[in-house]
Amino acid sequence: MRPKHTTLTPQELEIMKLVWQRDTATVRDIYEALLEHRKIAYTTVMTMMKILETKGYLKKRRQDRAFVYRPAHPKNQVIGGMLREFMDRVFNGSAEPLLVHLVKTRHIREKELQIIKRMLGEIK
Amino acid sequence: MRPKHTTLTPQELEIMKLVWQRDTATVRDIYEALLEHRKIAYTTVMTMMKILETKGYLKKRRQDRAFVYRPAHPKNQVIGGMLREFMDRVFNGSAEPLLVHLVKTRHIREKELQIIKRMLGEIK
DNA sequence: CTTGACATACGAATTCTTTAGTACTATACA
DNA sequence: TGTATAGTACTAAAGAATTCGTATGTCAAG
Numbered sequence: 001m002r003p004k005h006t007t008l009t010p011q012e013l014e015i016m017k018l019v020w021q022r023d024t025a026t027v028r029d030i031y032e033a034l035l036e037h038r039k040i041a042y043t044t045v046m047t048m049m050k051i052l053e054t055k056g057y058l059k060k061r062r063q064d065r066a067f068v069y070r071p072a073h074p075k076n077q078v079i080g081g082m083l084r085e086f087m088d089r090v091f092n093g094s095a096e097p098l099l100v101h102l103v104k105t106r107h108i109r110e111k112e113l114q115i116i117k118r119m120l121g122e123i124k
Numbered sequence: 125m126r127p128k129h130t131t132l133t134p135q136e137l138e139i140m141k142l143v144w145q146r147d148t149a150t151v152r153d154i155y156e157a158l159l160e161h162r163k164i165a166y167t168t169v170m171t172m173m174k175i176l177e178t179k180g181y182l183k184k185r186r187q188d189r190a191f192v193y194r195p196a197h198p199k200n201q202v203i204g205g206m207l208r209e210f211m212d213r214v215f216n217g218s219a220e221p222l223l224v225h226l227v228k229t230r231h232i233r234e235k236e237l238q239i240i241k242r243m244l245g246e247i248k
Numbered sequence: 249c250t251t252g253a254c255a256t257a258c259g260a261a262t263t264c265t266t267t268a269g270t271a272c273t274a275t276a277c278a
Numbered sequence: 279t280g281t282a283t284a285g286t287a288c289t290a291a292a293g294a295a296t297t298c299g300t301a302t303g304t305c306a307a308g
Contacts, residue, residue, distance in 0.1 A: 009295060010213060027255085041298050046256075048296080065255055065304065076225075079214060083225050086210050089134060090203060095231040096239060101200075101207050103243045107219035113240055115220060119227045120237060133265060151285085165268050170286075172266080189274065189285055250308090257302075265294075272287075278280090 006055065007085050008078065015048055016057060020075040026066050131206045132181070139172055140181060144199040150190050 008016060018033050019025045031045040049069055052058040057078070060067040091097045102108040132140060142157050143149045155169040173193055176182040181202070184191040215221045226232040 011296065013214065042254095043256090043299075044297050047298080050256095051295090067256080080225050080229060082214055083222065084229070086214075087231070090137065090206055090210075095226055095236060098207065098226075099232070099236060099240055100243065101204050102219055102222075103240060103247070105204060105208070107211070108223070108240060108244070110244065112219060112223060113237075113244060116223055116227060116232060116237060116240070119224065120232070120234065123227070135266065166284095167269075167286090168267050171268080174286095175265090191286080251306100252308105253304100253306090255302100255304080258300085260297100260299085262297075263295080265292100267290100267292080269290080270288085272285105274283100274285080276281100276283080278282100 007082050008057070011048060012052055012055075012057070013082075015045070015052065016071070016075075016078065019058065019069060019071055024068050024070045026068055028066070131209050132202065135172060136176055136179075136181070137206075139169070139176065140195070140199075140202065143182065143193060143195055148192050148194045150192055152190070 014034070015030055018030050022029060027042065027046045027049055030049065031040070031042050034040050034045060049058060049060075053060055053069070057072055058069045059072045060069045062068075087093055087095065087098060099108065102112075138158070139154055142154050146153060151166065151170045151173055154173065155164070155166050158164050158169060173182060173184075177184055177193070181196055182193045183196045184193045186192075211217055211219065211222060223232065226236075
């Protein structure tokens with residue numbers, strides 16, 4: 001059975017990025033990090049992290065009075081899933097038209113081409 | 125308050141793809157195309173297309189009794205915007221980590237590399 | 249012991265997304 | 279002429295995403 005296709009929402013992703021950076025984090029850690037960019041309530045962050053836990057993206061364990069959260073899956077795996085979902089939905093699953101866009105918008109230049117070349121060489 | 129979505133939602137995209145394919149389309153055209161994949165009500169399609177019109181993605185003009193819709197912007201431009209938004213949100217705006225994923229998941233192979241090479245050559 | 253700080257639990261409001269029902273209108277046609 | 283058909287307009291409602299308030303519990307400092 002194929003695993004349920006569930007993707008991170010924008011705000012969930014924002015929080016997950018911060019947790020991946022830190023490997024472990026409390027609600028307060030994330031709350032303070034988010035506060036530097038925008039106004040947000042402590043309980044909002046708590047709710048989001050609880051949601052991420054029930055969705056299986058975060059694991060928590062109690063330490064003293066507070067929960068300490070950590071990622072349930074590596075960043076690469078989750079981000080990779082989001083990329084695949086996006087490619088499926090927007091480009092019908094094929095990378096080629098995506099690459100066409102990246103070249104035309106100059107997001108891929110010689111530099112990126114060299115990177116790809118080198119990575120492909122390493123895989124072989 | 126959640127910031128307004130600047131890009132197409134999944135269902136909106138599904139409809140836009142069909143309109144781009146046809147260049148012009150009535151609600152009935154899209155309704156019938158969608159019906160081949162899933163159960164959906166005629167009025168649902170109508171509502172979605174009205175939303176797309178108020179959001180500025182579709183233009184309509186009356187022809188006989190029905191509206192005929194057409195895209196307000198070319199597909200490349202809109203899809204390009206979605207890719208940009210995704211890259212910003214998920215990869216902090218840089219193409220490189222995105223390419224790393226595509227290489228590692230074998231979505232970029234020799235074939236795609238050649239395509240990129242050729243396109244870069246054409247741009248120069 | 250009381251109080252303030254800090255944590256979770258719970259509930260709820262708001263907005264966006266998606267879906268669809270009902271009412272109404274104009275046209276075609278039997 | 280009256281009726282079925284095909285269209286729009288309007289309304290609504292469910293579910294997801296996002297936000298936050300209030301209640302409550304615990305611990306440490308005074």
